[in-house]
Amino acid sequence: xxxxxxxxxxxxxxxxxxxxxxxxxxxxxxxxxxxxxxxxxxxxxxxxxxxxxxxxxxxxxxxxxxxxxxxxxxxxxxxxxxxxxxxxxxxxxxxxxxxxxxxxxxxxxxxxxxxxxxxxxxxxxxxxxxxxxxxxxxxxxxxxxxxxxxxxxxxxxxxxxxxxxxxxxxxxxxxxxxxxxxxxxxxxxxxxxxxxxxxxxxxxxxxxxxxxxxxxxxxxxxxxxxxxxxxxxxxxxxxxxxxxxxxxxxxxxx
Amino acid sequence: xxxxxxxxxxxxxxxxxxxxxxxxxxxxxxxxxxxxxxxxxxxxxxxxxxxxxxxxxxxxxxxxxxxxxxxxxxxxxxxxxxxxxxxxxxxxxxxxxxxxxxxxxxxxxxxxxxxxxxxxxxxxxxxxxxxxxxxxxxxxxxxxxxxxxxxxxxxxxxxxxxxxxxxxxxxxxxxxxxxxxxxxxxxxxxxxxxxxxxxxxxxxxxxxxxxxxxxxxxxxxxxxxxxxxxxxxxxxxxxxxxxxxxxxxxxxxxxxxxxxxxxxxxxxxxxxxxxxxxxxxxxxxxxxxxxxxxxxxxxxxxxxxxxxxxxx
Ligand SMILES: Nc1ncnc2c1ncn2[C@@H]1O[C@H](COP(=O)(O)OP(=O)(O)O)[C@@H](O)[C@H]1O
Ligand SMILES: [Mg+2]
Numbered sequence: 175x176x177x178x179x180x181x182x183x184x185x186x187x188x189x190x191x192x193x194x195x196x197x198x199x200x201x202x203x204x205x206x207x208x209x210x211x212x213x214x215x216x217x218x219x220x221x222x223x224x225x226x227x228x229x230x231x232x233x234x235x236x237x238x239x240x241x242x243x244x245x246x247x248x249x250x251x252x253x254x255x256x257x258x259x260x261x262x263x264x265x266x267x268x269x270x271x272x273x274x275x276x277x278x279x280x281x282x283x284x285x286x287x288x289x290x291x292x293x294x295x296x297x298x299x300x301x302x303x304x305x306x307x308x309x310x311x312x313x314x315x316x317x318x319x320x321x322x323x324x325x326x327x328x329x330x331x332x333x334x335x336x337x338x339x340x341x342x343x344x345x346x347x348x349x350x351x352x353x354x355x356x357x358x359x360x361x362x363x364x365x366x367x368x369x370x371x372x373x374x375x376x377x378x379x380x381x382x383x384x385x386x387x388x389x390x391x392x393x394x395x396x397x398x399x400x401x402x403x404x405x406x407x408x409x410x411x412x413x414x415x416x417x418x419x420x421x422x423x424x425x426x427x428x
Numbered sequence: 429x430x431x432x433x434x435x436x437x438x439x440x441x442x443x444x445x446x447x448x449x450x451x452x453x454x455x456x457x458x459x460x461x462x463x464x465x466x467x468x469x470x471x472x473x474x475x476x477x478x479x480x481x482x483x484x485x486x487x488x489x490x491x492x493x494x495x496x497x498x499x500x501x502x503x504x505x506x507x508x509x510x511x512x513x514x515x516x517x518x519x520x521x522x523x524x525x526x527x528x529x530x531x532x533x534x535x536x537x538x539x540x541x542x543x544x545x546x547x548x549x550x551x552x553x554x555x556x557x558x559x560x561x562x563x564x565x566x567x568x569x570x571x572x573x574x575x576x577x578x579x580x581x582x583x584x585x586x587x588x589x590x591x592x593x594x595x596x597x598x599x600x601x602x603x604x605x606x607x608x609x610x611x612x613x614x615x616x617x618x619x620x621x622x623x624x625x626x627x628x629x630x631x632x633x634x635x636x637x638x639x640x641x642x643x644x645x646x647x648x649x650x651x652x653x654x655x656x657x658x659x660x661x662x663x664x665x666x667x668x669x670x671x672x673x674x675x676x677x678x679x680x681x682x683x684x685x686x687x688x689x690x691x692x693x694x695x696x697x698x699x700x701x702x703x704x705x706x707x708x709x710x711x712x713x714x715x716x717x718x719x720x721x722x723x724x725x726x727x728x729x730x731x732x733x734x735x736x737x738x739x740x
Contacts, residue, residue: 227632229632232628232631257635260631265628267625267629272629273626273629273644288633337633
C-alpha cells in the first residue's frame with residue numbers, strides 16, 4: 175500500500191433499486207492530487223463519487239457495497255456514522271446550491287455550526303480564510319451579510335467551494351462543478367484547483383476533456399459503470415492503453 | 429424528401445381567437461371581483477339598521493339578548509377567536525410535523541398513502557364532523573377528559589366550572605381536525621418545491637437528518653408555512669356547521685374552555701331562521717359582514733405569503 179494513499183476504493187458496487195450502476199470499481203487517490211473522472215453521461219460518475227461520502231445511500235432505493243478506505247479506515251464499516259464521514263469528505267455539486275435563506279457569511283460557516291463551533295472570532299477568521307481559498311474574498315468582503323443567492327452563478331459556486339473548505343475536509347469531491355458556468359467563471363475555478371490541491375485531495379467529475387487534461391494528475395475513464403482505464407493524466411490522454419479510451423478522448427465514441 | 433406540415437393558420441385568424449379568448453377571461457375575472465364587492469354591499473345594506481343603532485357598542489358590548497333587542501357581539505367574537513386559536517395551536521404543529529415526516533423521513537409509498545388519507549379529511553362534509561362530535565367526541569370529553577381536567581387543573585381559570593362535553597373545547601378540537609388537511613397539504617406542497625440539491629447541500633456538510641430538515645426544509649419555507657397556518661385559521665374562523673353542533677351555543681364570554689360558547693358563524697346559523705325582528709336580522713347580517721371582511725383579509729394575507737415561497 176502506498177503510504178500517501180488517502181482514499182482507496184476496493185471493489186465498489188452501487189445500485190438504484192435492482193439496477194447496478196457502479197460495477198466493481200477499485201482505485202487509489204494520493205494525497206494532494208487531483209483525480210479527474212471522465213466518461214459519457216449516465217456511465218455512473220456521479221453515483222461513484224457520491225459513494226465516497228456516503229451520500230449515495232440517501233437516495234431512495236440506493237445502496238452500495240465494497241470498501242472505501244479514507245486514511246486507511248473503511249467508511250462502509252458498520253460502526254461508522256455517515257455524518258462523520260461527510261465532515262471529512264466535502265462535496266461541491268453541479269449546480270451551485272448555497273442555502274437560500276442564509277447570508278454569505280452564514281453559508282460559509284454552516285458546516286462549522288453543525289460541528290458545534292460557536293466562537294464568533296473563530297468563525298470570522300475561518301470565513302475570511304475559506305473565502306480567500308475559494309478566491310472569492312475580494313469580491314464579497316464588503317457584503318458578507320448579503321444573501322448567498324444574490325451572487326452570480328460563478329460566485330455562488332465559489333461560495334459553495336468555500337463552504338465545503340471551511341470544515342477542512344481531507345478530500346473534496348466535485349461533480350461537474352463548472353458545467354453550469356460561463357467560461358470566465360470556469361477559468362477561475364480551474365485556477366483555484368491548482369491552489370486547492372495543496373490543502374485537499376480533489377476528485378472531480380468533468381465531461382470536459384480539456385479540463386481534465388489541464389487540471390488533473392490522474393484520470394479515470396468510466397464506461398457503463400466500469401472503470402476502463404485509470405492512470406497518469408498525460409498517459410491517458412496521449413497514450414491510452416485501451417481502445418475504448420482512445421475512441422472516447424478522440425471524440426469517436428458511440 | 430417532402431415534409432408535410434399542417435397548413436399554417438393565418439396570423440390574423442389566431443390573433444382574433446386569442447383576442448376573444450383573452451377578453452372573455454378578463455371579463456370573467458372582472459365579474460368575479462365585482463361579485464365580492466356586490467356581496468359586501470348587500471351585507472352592508474342589510475346590516476345598516478344594526479350599524480346605525482349600536483355603532484361601536486356592537487363590537488364592544490358583551491350582551492347578546494334578542495328578547496331585549498340588545499345586540500353586542502363581543503361574546504361571539506370572543507368565541508370565534510378562542511375556538512380558532514385552539515384549533516390552530518393544535519393543528520399547526522401536528523400538520524407541519526406530519527408533513528415533514530411524510531415528505532422527508534417516511535418511505536415514499538407510505539408518505540403518499542398517508543398523505544392521501546389526510547387530504548381525504550377535507551372531503552368529509554362538515555355536518556358529518558358535527559355528528560361525530562356530538563356522538564363520539566362530546567361524550568368522550570364529558571366522561572373522560574373533562575373530569576380529569578376539572579379535577580387536576582380546575583384551579584386554572586381555563587378549566588373551571590361545570591362541564592357538558594359540548595363547549596369551547598369540543599369546538600376547538602373538532603376545528604383542529606378540520607383544518608389539518610389545509611395546513612398539511614400546503615406545507616407539503618411547499619416542501620416539495622425545495623430542490624433535492626438543497627437537502628444534499630446540508631447532508632454533504634455533515635448535517636444529520638434532523639439538522640438537514642431544519643436548515644434546508646423549514647428555514648426556507650418559513651413564510652409559506654406561515655401562510656398555510658393563516659389559511660387554516662381562516663378556515664376555522666368561518667367554519668359553521670360542525671361548530672354549531674358541538675359548541676353549546678351560549679352567547680356569553682366565559683374564560684373556561686369547558687363552558688358552552690358561541691361563534692360568529694354559529695350564532696348566524698342558530699338564530700337566522702327564528703329572527704323575528706328586523707333589528708335581530710340586521711345584527712346577524714352585521715356579524716356576517718364582519719366575518720366576511722375578516723376571512724377575506726386573512727385569506728388574502730395568507731396567499732401573499734404562500735405565493736412568495738412558491739416563486740423559488
Ligand atoms: N436517483 C436515481 N434513481 C434511479 N436511477 C438513477 C438515479 N440517478 C441516476 N440514475 C441512473 O444511474 C446511472 C448513472 O447515473 P450517474 O451516476 O448520474 O451518471 P453520470 O454522472 O456519469 O452522468 C444512469 O443510468 C442513471 O439513469
Ligand atoms: Mg453526473
